[in-house]
Amino acid sequence: MITRSKVFVPRDTTACSLGADKVAAALQRHFRVNDIAVDVVRNGSRGLYWLEPLIEIETDKGRQAFGPVYPHDLEEFIGARCWEGNTDFSKHLGLTEEIPFLQKQTRVTFARVGVIDPLSISEYKQHAGFAGLEKALAMSSQDIVSELKQSGLRGRGGAAFPAGIKWQTVLDSESAQKYIVCNADEGDSGTYSDRMLMESDPFCLIEGMLIAGLAVNADQGFIYLRDEYPLAHNVLTEALVRAREGNYLGNNIQGSDKSFDIEIRLGAGAYICGEETSMLESLEGKRGEVRPKPPLPAVKGLFGKPTVINNVISLASVPTIINQGAACYESYGVNSSRGTLPFQLSGNIKQTGLVELPFGASLRDLLYDFGEGSRSGKPLRAVQVGGPLGAYLPESQWNTPLDYEAFSAIGAMLGHGGIVAFDESVDMREQARFSMEFCALESCGKCTPCRIGSVRGVEVIDRIKNGENTDENKELLKELCATMVAGSLCAMGGLTPYPVLSALEHFAEDFEQGK
Amino acid sequence: MSGSREEVVAAIVSKFKETPGPLLVVLHAVQNELGFIPPEIVPVIAAGLNLSRAEVHGVISFYHFFRSAPAGRHTIQICRAESCQAMGSRELEKHARQSLGIEFHQTTADGQITLEPVYCLGNCACSPAIRVGDAIHAHVDSDSFDSIVADLQTEAVEVKS
Ligand SMILES: Cc1cc2nc3c(=O)[nH]c(=O)nc-3n(C[C@H](O)[C@H](O)[C@H](O)COP(=O)(O)O)c2cc1C
Ligand code: SF4
Ligand code: FES
Numbered sequence: 034m035i036t037r038s039k040v041f042v043p044r045d046t047t048a049c050s051l052g053a054d055k056v057a058a059a060l061q062r063h064f065r066v067n068d069i070a071v072d073v074v075r076n077g078s079r080g081l082y083w084l085e086p087l088i089e090i091e092t093d094k095g096r097q098a099f100g101p102v103y104p105h106d107l108e109e110f111i112g113a114r115c116w117e118g119n120t121d122f123s124k125h126l127g128l129t130e131e132i133p134f135l136q137k138q139t140r141v142t143f144a145r146v147g148v149i150d151p152l153s154i155s156e157y158k159q160h161a162g163f164a165g166l167e168k169a170l171a172m173s174s175q176d177i178v179s180e181l182k183q184s185g186l187r188g189r190g191g192a193a194f195p196a197g198i199k200w201q202t203v204l205d206s207e208s209a210q211k212y213i214v215c216n217a218d219e220g221d222s223g224t225y226s227d228r229m230l231m232e233s234d235p236f237c238l239i240e241g242m243l244i245a246g247l248a249v250n251a252d253q254g255f256i257y258l259r260d261e262y263p264l265a266h267n268v269l270t271e272a273l274v275r276a277r278e279g280n281y282l283g284n285n286i287q288g289s290d291k292s293f294d295i296e297i298r299l300g301a302g303a304y305i306c307g308e309e310t311s312m313l314e315s316l317e318g319k320r321g322e323v324r325p326k327p328p329l330p331a332v333k334g335l336f337g338k339p340t341v342i343n344n345v346i347s348l349a350s351v352p353t354i355i356n357q358g359a360a361c362y363e364s365y366g367v368n369s370s371r372g373t374l375p376f377q378l379s380g381n382i383k384q385t386g387l388v389e390l391p392f393g394a395s396l397r398d399l400l401y402d403f404g405e406g407s408r409s410g411k412p413l414r415a416v417q418v419g420g421p422l423g424a425y426l427p428e429s430q431w432n433t434p435l436d437y438e439a440f441s442a443i444g445a446m447l448g449h450g451g452i453v454a455f456d457e458s459v460d461m462r463e464q465a466r467f468s469m470e471f472c473a474l475e476s477c478g479k480c481t482p483c484r485i486g487s488v489r490g491v492e493v494i495d496r497i498k499n500g501e502n503t504d505e506n507k508e509l510l511k512e513l514c515a516t517m518v519a520g521s522l523c524a525m526g527g528l529t530p531y532p533v534l535s536a537l538e539h540f541a542e543d544f545e546q547g548k
Numbered sequence: 549m550s551g552s553r554e555e556v557v558a559a560i561v562s563k564f565k566e567t568p569g570p571l572l573v574v575l576h577a578v579q580n581e582l583g584f585i586p587p588e589i590v591p592v593i594a595a596g597l598n599l600s601r602a603e604v605h606g607v608i609s610f611y612h613f614f615r616s617a618p619a620g621r622h623t624i625q626i627c628r629a630e631s632c633q634a635m636g637s638r639e640l641e642k643h644a645r646q647s648l649g650i651e652f653h654q655t656t657a658d659g660q661i662t663l664e665p666v667y668c669l670g671n672c673a674c675s676p677a678i679r680v681g682d683a684i685h686a687h688v689d690s691d692s693f694d695s696i697v698a699d700l701q702t703e704a705v706e707v708k709s
Contacts, residue, residue, distance in 0.1 A: 047671050050686035082673035215579040218676040219670060222629030258612055263668050263682040299576055301611035304667060319603075336568060379672035380634030386673055410633070417630055453672070455634045457703075467633065471667070482657030 038071045038116050041089040043147065045078035045232050046264045053086040056355060071116045077233020079147030081134055081429050087130055092118050097324060098129040132405055134384055139365065141352045141373045143389045146233040151483075152271055154279050157236045160258045163281065165352030169244045177248040178204055181445045183359035188342030190216050190307075191420070195299030199341060200330035202251040206339035211251035212343045213242050214316065214335060217258040217265075218300055218307035221420025223379040223451030227345035231265040235250075235272035239281065239295065241348035243485070244355055245341050246293040250356075254295040255335070257312050260302055261433070269297055287424050289544070304475040306423075307521050309342045311477060313343030322477045324521045344449070346375060365391035372434035375479035380417075380453035381469075385410045390435075395433040411456040415464070415540065419448025421471055421530035423465065424535035443533060464519055465533045466494040472529040478526065481525025486517045490533065503546045510537065557589045558582055561596030570597060571607055575614055584615045619662040620655040622700050625679040628665045631672035635690065638678050642667075643690040648697070660701060 042048075042057040057073050066072045066488045081087060084345060086367025088110070089099035102110055102124055113122040126132055134451055140146070149156040160179030167210040169177050181446065183198030215238065219227040232240060242254045258266055274297055276282045284292045300306050306315045310324035350372065358466050363371045370392035378385045390399075400406065400413060407413050417424045424445040426433075433439050440447050455464075469490030476484045490513055496506045521527040536545055551559075562578045564570040574593060578585050585608055594604045610612045615663035626641055648656055648663060655662040669676035678693070685696060 046665060046669075046684055047673050048684065050671050050674060050684040070557070133663075173668060220668065223631040224667040224668075225670040225672055260677070261666060270669070273579075273691075298573065301576070302613035302666070303611050317569035318607070319572070322608055324655075377672070379631040380675065418652065421630060451631075453631045453634055455617045460633070463638075464630070467630070475667075 039074050039091045040071055040116050041074045041076045041087065041091075043078040043087065043218070043233075044151075044264070044268075046084075046262070047082050048078050048085040048087070049264065051085050051101065052104050054414050056086050056088070056102060057106060059104060059107050060111075063107075067236045069116075074150055076149060077147045077151045078229060079129065079135060080143070080229055081132060081384075082488065083384045083388040084126065084132075087126075087129075088115075090116055090118065094128060097127045098125055098126040098408060099124045127274050134388075134409040137403070139373055139391055140389050140445065141353055141362070141365070142184040142237075142346060143230070143234075143375055143387065144353070146387075147227060148537055149234070149241055151233050151235055152269055154236065154273060154275055154281075156441065157234075157480065161356060162352075163240055165355035165510065166240050166243055166281070166287070169247050169355050170287060170291065171177045172247075174204055174248050174250060175357065177244060180355060181248070183370070184354045184362040185359075185366070186347065186350055186354060187370070188344055188361065189346035189350070189374065189449060191221070191446070193320075193447070193462050193474035196347055198345060199331050199343070200245065200248050200327065203251070203339045203341050208337045210253075210336075212335045212338055212340040213245045213249070213251050213254040214312065214330075214340055214343055215254065215256040215348055216307065216309065216312060216344045217244055217256050217262075218312065219259060219262070219345070219449070220307040221418065221422075221449050221451050223418060223453035224377050224449045226375040226377055226387060226450060227381075228262055229375075230349050231262070232268050234274065235269050236281075237349045237352060238269075238345055239272060239276050241351040242295060243281065243286070243293050244351050245343070245348060247291060247426050249341055252292045252294070253399075254293065256295060256297045257300060257306070257316060258297055260541045266297065266299070272477055273297070297361075304523055305523075308393060308525065311341070311523075312342065321415040321479075322479050323525075325522060330485050348451075349380040352466060362462055367391075367393035367434065367436050368438060370438070374435070374447065376435070376450045376452055378404045378452055378454075380408045380457045381409055381413070382454050392436045395432050395434055395449055396426065396452070399435070400454060404454070407454065407456045409458075410458045410528065412460065413454050414457045415455045415461060415463075415530065417453045417455075417537075418451070419446040420451050421468065422446075422524060422531060423448055423451075423459065424531045426535070431458045431538075444535065446528075446531075461496060461543040462498060465544075466498075466531040468529055468536075469494060472525060477523075480520060480522050480526060482517045482520035483522075483529075486513055486520075486526065487513055487529060489513055490529075497544055500546050503544070507537065507544060553582060553586060553589055557592045558596065561593060565596065569575045571599065571604065572611075575608065575611075579614060584618045587616055587687040597636070617697040621660050622680060623662045623664055624697075625664045625666035625669070627667070627669050627671070627675070627679075629672075632676040635687075637676040640678075640688060640690065640693060644693055647690075647694065661697065705709055 084100035089096040163190045186196045187193040306321040315321040316396040330340045375389040472487035594601045669677045
């Protein structure tokens with residue numbers, strides 16, 4: 034059999050936003066018109082986003098990378114006939130695996146991401162795909178749950194609750210009907226790891242949900258996907274079709290007596306629907322108003338039935354944990370933060386992208402070793418970690434180790450791993466104002482401190498801006514924040530004060546009169 | 549789909565009637581088909597799903613994505629969230645409003661473009677980001693915004709002729 038050469042051109046939202054579709058189409062046309070026996074494979078993205086569109090060529094030494102290859106660079110790429118193994122092209126980056134940004138990472142959950150064709154079950158299986166499922170099918174429910182507990186995996190959606198304990202509660206709840214809900218709302222600004230995983234390795238999420246179903250005896254899963262992710266929707270939809278064709282979904286999965294299926298439900302642009310109980314309401318077709326807890330969703334969740342709700346990355350971590358064993362996963366990380374976290378470098382950073390690392394590195398390592406500082410060339414000044422509800426950190430806090438407890442000790446949170454950097458041109462009063470504005474826009478409206486407090490917060494910050502009784506208004510802002518923290522039912526109203534107060538505390542000069 | 553709005557909506561409702569918790573699914577399908585959710589079809593949805601009109605209306609108004617009036621030929625969503633702010637989305641937003649002469653949630657007088665805010669498109673590695681239809685654009689500044697708009701307008705002319 035003659036193996037045809039392959040050119041890999043990512044099909045990923047960010048790669049496409051930089052022209053990857055155009056590049057792929059132009060290459061396909063060139064190969065067809067000139068009768069050149071080369072296949073254009075649409076892989077996912079490696080997450081080295083400042084180098085996208087990143088084209089790869091398979092060689093006997095490994096994959097050679099070229100990037101960023103914009104449509105206008107193709108003439109040179111084609112002229113050099115790079116697909117024959119030639120590397121005489123100004124955008125040549127060397128072997129992909131040796132690009133320091135990638136080489137320094139520990140890709141566990143993202144091991145296949147950017148490597149395989151996301152929609153090929155056979156490639157998925159060649160790269161250890163469905164090996165976890167195979168083991169899980171031979172295990173008891175309790176053994177799967179115990180393995181997960183031992184791994185130390187904590188929820189990657191933000192709240193970092195131990196996944197195994199949640200699964201145990203659902204397993205122990207008596208009910209003929211249980212559900213697995215995947216939280217793919219990824220509303221946090223500065224984050225895109227869920228999107229990447231779904232676009233670049235969708236079977237990994239499907240496998241994780243399947244194993245969750247086996248672990249708690251649930252036969253129906255839902256993926257609540259935000260409407261802002263059209264490509265992820267497209268890829269997941271196709272992956273579900275292929276998984277059904279391959280008998281990885283449906284009845285008697287792989288010859289077992291187990292059944293499981295998954296339905297995608299689209300969100301409708303409400304940030305609060307990422308909160309788990311609001312999501313359940315939304316899945317039931319209602320307004321996304323937060324439910325009081327208890328009852329926990331694990332006991333009384335979707336349509337009143339015991340429900341596992343986990344983030345995309347939590348679920349996508351499961352196949353590896355089951356396949357390689359809890360001890361292997363648990364060997365990564367520090368203290369009670371075990372395993373790896375895919376950090377996402379965003380905002381004003383030179384080398385943006387996905388960095389999967391064991392817990393314990395410092396923010397500074399990420400900003401400078403990986404990110405190489407600001408994109409603008411100006412000094413970095415503030416970094417928001419963990420989405421719109423996360424604190425703004427000044428340089429003096431950038432040595433904090435990236436682990437859950439170390440971050441909560443400084444009043445911050447790792448959340449979903451988003452890191453948004455701002456250079457010195459940032460106006461922190463405006464950032465604080467935006468936090469309040471966002472809370473006012475997205476509040477579900479159930480509690481007054483959140484619904485009204487956030488609107489008041491915007492007004493108070495505007496008065497500070499206008500130099501009206503600055504000191505009194507700063508005090509008022511602090512009191513307002515304290516009321517929101519104390520009187521909010523969920524973390525929307527309860528955490529919005531963190532970015533606001535951190536801005537006020539660490540960047541006080543931006544709130545001064547006349548600024 | 550052909551037929552009157554009511555017929556279109558009735559067909560969607562009967563298709564999803566047996567789906568558990570169907571309302572959002574139905575609203576998505578209606579908006580997909582009609583471009584918006586006309587207030588006069590709310591009773592059709594409510595009756596078909598055994599809900600009150602107030603319930604249906606309450607859900608439509610809760611979610612930013614659902615619209616009760618038609619949008620322009622193209623909808624441009626500008627990301628207003630933090631990563632994009634760090635790369636200049638505040639200026640971009642201002643430029644977009646000025647150059648199109650409209651505020652968010654409004655449509656240009658010629659019916660071509662509706663401007664909407666969005667809070668993160670997952671394209672934060674290449675901020676500022678905007679979305680037009682299903683296409684997402686990276687590193688958008690005033691100049692590239694203008695050329696994206698110009699392309700949309702020539703497209704519209706081509707379609708017409
Ligand atoms: C306002 C708010 C927004 C949230 N948004 C998300 C989200 O977009 N994605 C997510 O996975 N979790 C989100 N969460 C956390 C969920 O409530 C929940 O903890 C999570 O889905 C549980 O899954 P995990 O344990 O695997 O993280 C949000 C929480 C709050 C309070
Ligand atoms: S804190 Fe805000 S978002 Fe959360 S339940 Fe209360 S009103 Fe709703
Ligand atoms: S913050 Fe704008 S795309 Fe994420």
